[in-house]
Amino acid sequence: MPEATLLIVGSTASTPWGRDQISRLSAQARQRGLRVMGADTPGNLAVAGGEQPRMDETVELDVHDVRACRAWATDHEAGIAAVATIRELSVLPTAWMARVRDIAGNDPEAVLRVRRKDVCRQRLREAGFPQPSTAVCHNAAEAERFLRTTGPGPWVVKPRDGLAGIGVTVVHGPAELGAALAKFEDLPPAISPLGRPDSFLAETYVEGDEYSAEGVVIDGRPQVLALTRKGKGEGFVETSHRIPSGLDPATAAEAREAVGRALTAVGITRGIFHVEFWSTAAGIVLGELHDRGGGDYIHALVERTRPGFSLYGAFLDDLLGHAPQPVPPAAGAACAQFVLAPPGRLRAVHGWEEVAAHPSVFASHLQVAVGDTVPEATDSYTRPAVFAAGADSPEELDALVSALTARITFDTVKEAGPDPLGPDGP
Known part of the structure; x- marks a missing residue:
């Protein structure tokens, strides 16, 4: 019978705190008798240096792509007892892998609801939580219309599906929208798996x-x-x-x-x-x-x-x-x-x-x-x-x-x- 294994989806990290997270996750898994398998993209594995946490086995996989991860989980032999990730862009693929393997994990629909910030805000409003006003926009004209109807500002312009504060801007009026949207044209590698966004969010600013x-x-x-x-x-x-x-x-x-x-x-x-x-x-x-x-x-x-x-x-x-x-x-x-x-x-x-x-x-x-x-x-x-x-x-x-x-x-x-x-x- 295959040894019980923890699969870490996204097993390399570019930040020191990410490497520390993976190290602690791996160590605490081994304390529970689990073997640790790491999965990451060929590119990430190729540039991973000696500081990366040790895996018992490593596989090449596009850990940001739901379809690729579901296919791998379907075809892989038994033995995966748990699947986990520390990486924002791998949370949804991880949920789907757990579902395919019929092991414990979050509902992929719930994970997608959380990742899409406007959808999450709407669910919270329906549950009675106060939330900033939000609009999904596709161009500056739509954002300007939202600003006009929700004044006096300021507002926040950000990717609909982002992370780490990348591409987020506070604007105080329509004249600042151009510079805010320009950030979406030159996004750093950390967010590149998402591709260029075809929509973005405009929200009222919360003081606090x-x-x-x-x-x-x-x-x-x-x-x-x-x-x-x-x-x-x-x-x-x-x-x-x-x-x-x-x-x-x-x-x-x-x-x-x-x-x-x-x-x-x-x-x-x-x-x-x-x-x-x-x-x-x-x-x-x-x-x-x-x-x-x-x-x-x-x-x-x-x-x-x-x-x-x-x-x-x-x-x-x-x-x-x-x-x-x-x-x-x-x-x-x-x-x-x-x-x-x-x-x-x-x-x-x-x-x-x-x-x-x-x-x-x-x-x-x-x-x-x-x-x-x-x-x-x-x-x-x-x-x-x-x-x-x-x-x-x-x-x-x-x-x-x-x-x-x-x-x-x-x-x-x-x-x-x-x-x-x-x-x-x-």
Whole structure:
């Protein structure tokens, strides 16, 4: 009889937190006696370096294509006991593979409902949740019509099916629509499997502090494990994630209850989740729902502040039908802090080695090197550095993160472009 296997759909990762997620998922699967099989595109496997997590077996598969994944799942021999992914663009193929294999997983229709942001918002409205007004638009004229009828603004323009803040813009009037839509013409590789969007969303802007809820569905019931406070830079660039959130008990309870009801309303019955929300003057307003864990080391913050808890182990136990393990009480505080740099050619980084070696820092990554051109941070993939640290209390954590961030200095110089008038001037 084939050995019981966990199939990880999308087994390589371009980000350090993605690799850490896959490593923890693999380790916690092996602790449960599972063999680990990885599947990814030939291109991703070809460029995967030595930092990628170890698989017991690897197969080439277009893990973003539902049809290819369903065909592979139909033809593959027995032995796959569970199928999982950390990758946003592989959540739907993973759900279909579980259905084809007749093993535990989310309903593909529910997954598609969550991925299509306008459809998800409509389902939440029908369930009684306040939501921003939303329109699916195909051109600037349709977006301008939405702006005129939902003023005074501002508004958000974004892909209907995107991720990581890519292509998201706040606009304050029709004159800014052209620049917002131009972003859809040059989308980065992270979103390329979706192709060029033929429609996009325009939404009314929600005023409020931004947070997210992290958790896992156990026995069909969403269990919120942590609420995370989100730090933001210019636009939609996320600069930090902190647990605990600092919300007052009543607001935190309202958020936990809303998140649980919302996931049930859209039909999510399995898996790790990451749900964004705003705390507004009128109460909790839910943002995007994700039936996969958050990025940016959020998974590590959850495990750090639930000592002894295995996030992926709890997920796998539910898929395998094992009895759930008790969830340890919350303790301590943890933060993932991104450090931004002035755009330009990097001449030096000061203080990074000291911060990365600090005993309270449990993860760190510097993705630029001397001589590189540091771009302006516009999404989750263009932030140059991150560290994650823990402390015994929120107050100690805030002081620690501030002190560590202050030690890091990026020395960049703006690169001069060609003189349009030529070397000799006018």
